[in-house]
Amino acid sequence: MSQTIALSKCLIHTAREAVARCPQCRQFFCRECITEHGGRVLCAPCLAKQARTANETGKLAWIRLPVAASAAFLLLWMVLFQAARFISTSGAD
Numbered sequence: 001m002s003q004t005i006a007l008s009k010c011l012i013h014t015a016r017e018a019v020a021r022c023p024q025c026r027q028f029f030c031r032e033c034i035t036e037h038g039g040r041v042l043c044a045p046c047l048a049k050q051a052r053t054a055n056e057t058g059k060l061a062w063i064r065l066p067v068a069a070s071a072a073f074l075l076l077w078m079v080l081f082q083a084a085r086f087i088s089t090s091g092a093d
């Protein structure tokens with residue numbers, strides 16, 4: 001708890017002094033390992049993790065959209081089909 005940045009070493013480069021602390025994993029990192037991303041300072045592993053999560057979310061959205069569209073289309077088609085059949089059967093009599 002009393003650990004300070006000045007006394008800390010980089011988690012990856014143990015010989016280097018840490019310059020910043022990652023707010024996500026709370027580990028200390030040197031200048032090379034820490035990067036600013038979207039106004040936030042993140043370490044390389046956390047940045048990679050975040051990029052991967054964003055990628056997966058984007059991929060899921062890509063899958064979801066056509067599925068939702070075809071489900072809506074199928075529902076609409078079924079309603080129209082039933083309506084058409086109802087009209088044709090009632091019209092024949």
Ligand SMILES: [Zn+2]
Pocket residue numbers: 022023024025026027042043044045046047
């Ligand atoms: Zn981190």
Ligand SMILES: [Zn+2]
Pocket residue numbers: 010011012013016029030031032033
């Ligand atoms: Zn480092």
